[in-house]
Amino acid sequence: MxxxxxxxxxxxxxxxxxxxxxxxxxxxxxxxxxGRKRYTFAQKDSESPYVQNVTKNTDEEQEVDGSFTRLGYRSAADMLKEIEALRKLKDWADTTYQRRVAAIPPGGALVVTVHRQGPKGVEMSNLTLTATDKAGKEVFAQTLPAGTGRFFGRDLYQGKTVLPFPKMDPQELSISIRDVKLYQTFDYTLTLPAAQ
Missing domain, CATH: 1.20.5 (Single alpha-helices involved in coiled-coils or other helix-helix interfaces)
Structure with a gap:
């Protein structure tokens, strides 16, 4: 008992x-x-003039833990200029040009680039992007579509996703990219330009 x-x-x-x-x-x-270290003052991104990095995100860190994440923004006007330049270089039919112009998102596009260790680390669906305005109201949120990356060098793999962004008035937005696998959040400031 x-x-x-x-x-x-x-x-x-x-x-x-x-x-x-x-x-x-x-x-x-x-x-x-x-948590990730933060800059005292947001730093301008070297590739996208509309984006500033709030959390430290350097090439040295990607060598240590494979956590490099970059946010870029391409405005609709910038994409139109690129298509106009390509039209001059190539002999496009009018339908090709019109199709490319029609495919431009009216609010531009966000470009998310990551470097992660190992081929399975680049699963883009591990990332969730959230944009909030100055009042803290969520204006855009999306889990990135599934996708894998390509070999980048050493044991790093690169993944890249382009997300159409809704058209908004010129303003400053706070963007957070949360990686559920790394338990890390990458913060940015995006300044939307006026329509040109």
Missing amino acids: QFLPRAARQLFFLGLFLLAAGSVLAQPTGKAAK
Whole structure:
């Protein structure tokens, strides 16, 4: 009769131990647990004049933990200029030109580029992008479509996604890209230009 309560007690304590161990393993560790370092003042992005980096996101960090994430923005006017330049270089039929112009998103496009370690680390559907205005109201949110990357060098792989962005008045938006696999959030400031 004493065996049953003792076995039940041991099973109870074993269950508590496994529960505690599981919650410890589920917690992010290292840099992810501390969060990303932030700049004192947002830094202009070297490739996109409309974007400023709020969280530190350097090439050195991608060598350490494969966490490089870049946000770019291409306005509809910039894309139209590029198509006009390509039209001069190539002998396009009018239908090709019209099809390309019609495919330009009216609000421009966000370009998300990531470098991650290993081919499975570049799964773009691990990323969720959220845009909020100055009042903190969410104006755009999307989980990136599934996709894999290509070999970038060493053990890094690169993934790239272009997201059509809705047309909005010129304003400053806060953009956050959350990586559910790395437990990290990358923050940016996007300044939408006036329509030209």
